[in-house]
Amino acid sequence: MCNLLRCFLSALLSASIASAAHAPAQASAGGATPSSNGYVGNQVCAACHSAIFNSYAKTPMAHASGTAVENFIPADFVHKKSGVHYRIYADEGKVWLSFERPNDPGVRGKRELLYYIGSGRRGRSYLFAVDGFLFESPVNWYTDRQVWDMAPAYGNASEIPMNLPAFTSCLHCHVSGMQPPVQGTENRYPVPLFSYSGVTCERCHGPGAAHTKGGSIVNPAKLDATRRDAVCMQCHLEGKAAIERPGRHIYDFQPGQQLSDYIRYFVFADQQTHGLGAVSQFEELAQSVCKKKSGESMSCTSCHDPHSEPSAAERVSYYRQKCLACHGGKLGTTHHADQPDCTSCHMPSSLSADVAHTEVTDHRILRQPPISPQLLQNGNTQPTLPRLVRFPDSQKTDEDVRDLALAWESLVNSGMTVAAPETERLLRSAIDKSPNDPAVLSALGYSAQKKGDLGHAHEFYEKALSIDPTLIDAATNLGAIEANRGHLREALRLWQDAFQRAPGQSRIGMNIARLFCDTGQPSSARDYVLRVLEFNPDLPEAKNLLQHLSRPSPNCKD
Numbered sequence: 001m002c003n004l005l006r007c008f009l010s011a012l013l014s015a016s017i018a019s020a021a022h023a024p025a026q027a028s029a030g031g032a033t034p035s036s037n038g039y040v041g042n043q044v045c046a047a048c049h050s051a052i053f054n055s056y057a058k059t060p061m062a063h064a065s066g067t068a069v070e071n072f073i074p075a076d077f078v079h080k081k082s083g084v085h086y087r088i089y090a091d092e093g094k095v096w097l098s099f100e101r102p103n104d105p106g107v108r109g110k111r112e113l114l115y116y117i118g119s120g121r122r123g124r125s126y127l128f129a130v131d132g133f134l135f136e137s138p139v140n141w142y143t144d145r146q147v148w149d150m151a152p153a154y155g156n157a158s159e160i161p162m163n164l165p166a167f168t169s170c171l172h173c174h175v176s177g178m179q180p181p182v183q184g185t186e187n188r189y190p191v192p193l194f195s196y197s198g199v200t201c202e203r204c205h206g207p208g209a210a211h212t213k214g215g216s217i218v219n220p221a222k223l224d225a226t227r228r229d230a231v232c233m234q235c236h237l238e239g240k241a242a243i244e245r246p247g248r249h250i251y252d253f254q255p256g257q258q259l260s261d262y263i264r265y266f267v268f269a270d271q272q273t274h275g276l277g278a279v280s281q282f283e284e285l286a287q288s289v290c291k292k293k294s295g296e297s298m299s300c301t302s303c304h305d306p307h308s309e310p311s312a313a314e315r316v317s318y319y320r321q322k323c324l325a326c327h328g329g330k331l332g333t334t335h336h337a338d339q340p341d342c343t344s345c346h347m348p349s350s351l352s353a354d355v356a357h358t359e360v361t362d363h364r365i366l367r368q369p370p371i372s373p374q375l376l377q378n379g380n381t382q383p384t385l386p387r388l389v390r391f392p393d394s395q396k397t398d399e400d401v402r403d404l405a406l407a408w409e410s411l412v413n414s415g416m417t418v419a420a421p422e423t424e425r426l427l428r429s430a431i432d433k434s435p436n437d438p439a440v441l442s443a444l445g446y447s448a449q450k451k452g453d454l455g456h457a458h459e460f461y462e463k464a465l466s467i468d469p470t471l472i473d474a475a476t477n478l479g480a481i482e483a484n485r486g487h488l489r490e491a492l493r494l495w496q497d498a499f500q501r502a503p504g505q506s507r508i509g510m511n512i513a514r515l516f517c518d519t520g521q522p523s524s525a526r527d528y529v530l531r532v533l534e535f536n537p538d539l540p541e542a543k544n545l546l547q548h549l550s551r552p553s554p555n556c557k558d
Contacts, residue, residue: 038207039177045201045208055308056201060119065174066197068095068113068126073141075148082158084538086139086148088113088126097128097137099160107160107538113137115193117174125151127166130535133188133504134166160538163504169242172251173235176200180251184470185501204231204306206255218255225296229282229392230259232300237282239265239391241407246437260393264400266407268386284363286392290326316341385419402430402440409443423447438468446477454481472498476508488515499531506536513545522554 042062046053056062063071072095075088084107087098098110111128117136118124122144126137138161140151154161165187171178177195182188202208204220211217220231234253244250248262267283282300285291291298303322310318323342324332339345347362388407405426412423424447430440445460461478464471479494492515499508509532516525526549532542548554 037177038209039195039200039202040208040212041176041196041202042200044212049201052307053201056306059307059309060121061199061306063119064198065115065117065171065194068116069093070197071116071120071124072113072126073120073124075139075141077139077148079139079150081156082160082538084160088137088139088148095126097126097139099138099162101538106543109537111137111162117170119198131503133185133535134193135162135187135504135535136164136166136170138162138164159540162538163506163536165502165504168249168251174199176203178251180249184472186472187504188501199235204255220255221301223256225299227256227258229299230257231255233265233282233392234259236300237265237391238280239267239283240388241266241410243403243406243410245403246434246439264403264407265391266388266404267391269389280360281363283391285365288363288365290365294326319343385422401426402434402437405430406439406443409447420447436463436467438464438471438474441467442471442474445474449477449481454484457481470501472502472505476505476511479511483511483515488519491515499528503531504535506532506539506542510539510541510545513542517545517549517554522549525549 042053042056069090072088072090074090075086078085082101084099084101087096089096089098095113096110097113100108111130113126113128114134115127116124117127118141120141120143122142124141124143127134128137129135136151138151138154139148141148149155150157151161151164166189167187168178168180171194175194175197176199179190179193182190204218206218208217220228223231230253234250242250243264243266245262245264250259250263253259253262285300294302303319317340320332320340320342336345343361346365346367349361351360388404388411390403405423408419408423408426412419427440427444427447430437431444434440441460441464445457445464448454448457448460458478458481461474461481464474465478469475475494475498479491479498482488482494483491492512495508495512495515499505499512502508509528513525513528513532516522516528526546529542529546529549532539533546536542
């Protein structure tokens with residue numbers, strides 16, 4: 001949910017700077033001692049499964065993450081749009097990201113890179129920490145084009161995005177034994193961040209501690225189709241929206257469980273998108289004729305061996321045999337026998353619709369990709385809404401209106417404003433069924449606030465926070481309402497608490513700084529501006545306000 005941060009200030013207040021968090025995390029090496037959740041690491045598995053261990057160690061999944069010093073790619077380039085010079089380099093056993101804009105002394109610094117994310121097959125990014133809060137590097141390596149460029153969605157940014165939080169939704173799929181963020185925060189993680197680098201055996205087979213003592217372990221091939229597919233789906237599906245269940249998180253999911261007990265995915269029904277997403281393989285496969293005709297007997301592992309990866313020389317023949325296993329050897333002699341690479345025609349690669357410089361393989365296995373708009377046009381009238389359904393349980397869309405309402409809300413907040421009326425209707429229905437759901441209450445508060453109905457927005461936010469005081473957006477937005485009402489002490493309390501737990505959210509810190517500035521406390525205002533610049537050193541409004549506050553007699557009313 002977005003923030004509405006506009007206030008009119010007049011009263012005198014006092015406050016202190018939000019306290020700093022603990023030091024940056026360091027990765028721990030995998031070992032034989034079981035962690036608190038029962039994970040033991042790949043080395044323990046190798047004792048009995050050495051052949052699989054050795055082959056899996058060569059796969060991209062095994063190298064999906066690790067410490068930056070283990071695997072870094074040097075960078076030295078200038079982003080033309082922002083004029084910022086970035087470098088990634090090693091120095092005295094550490095890896096650093098430096099940034100500077102020539103002729104702008106206020107934009108110059110460096111961050112120690114602690115972890116890498118991504119095997120390098122498609123690309124790689126790095127993570128750094130500020131006061132224990134973990135952020136993504138503003139620049140990524142894109143393997144397909146062999147270039148360094150800005151992180152996805154920031155190619156046209158004119159400032160440095162140094163405050164991109166490392167969310168659990170990203171980390172969950174790249175690391176093993178991840179520790180969840182500190183309660184009430186978005187991206188402050190305990191030390192170490194994760195127990196084991198990459199995607200370990202246990203991410204697909206479940207915790208192995210009991211198995212090392214003679215107990216059983218999950219074999220995905222022996223699970224029912226829903227639980228089997230969930231093992232792959234947890235990381236190879238994004239859909240149009242993904243909504244976690246109340247009190248649940250996807251990083252708590254373990255193989256053998258029902259993924260829908262933790263998270264619900266939603267997609268547009270009966271439509272093709274304008275392009276393939278970087279993480280859409282599972283959804284695409286479901287659209288294929290192969291999957292529709294094969295039903296539950298076909299899964300990701302029908303074509304992919306999760307324990308090994310064919311070499312470049314073996315790739316064509318390997319996947320051709322997978323196709324002929326179902327379509328028969330006769331097809332291989334009659335259907336373009338001179339072209340053994342089935343995937344080049346039926347699973348071509350194309351540029352990702354959501355990640356620059358990245359190609360994705362079309363898992364729809366189509367003869368010819370169809371062309372269909374994302375929003376259906378009804379003559380010359382306004383575009384009509386597509387049907388949003390749960391995936392893969394499309395028949396259970398209305399089972400829980402709460403998830404559908406929050407899914408639509410996420411699309412509206414991403415720019416699909418045409419869905420606002422439907423979202424409002426569903427949220428109203430959801431609150432009737434779940435009157436104490438803080439996520440729904442907060443969403444309704446934001447909807448009311450956007451419409452100027454501050455009375456109802458205030459009620460929704462207050463109730464949401466009474467149930468879950470850790471909601472950062474609800475507290476921030478409620479603070480804006482309180483400030484507009486002249487309740488500045490309450491606004492400050494809400495904002496300071498939220499900013500302490502999310503110092504990377506610059507707008508919260510700037511609101512506090514303006515409050516102090518407008519109430520005649522330039523010293524406190526300056527402290528908060530400096531705190532904002534620690535996390536977001538290229539924010540124009542922060543730099544401008546700091547310059548103003550540096551005058552001999554600053555007057556924030558100017």
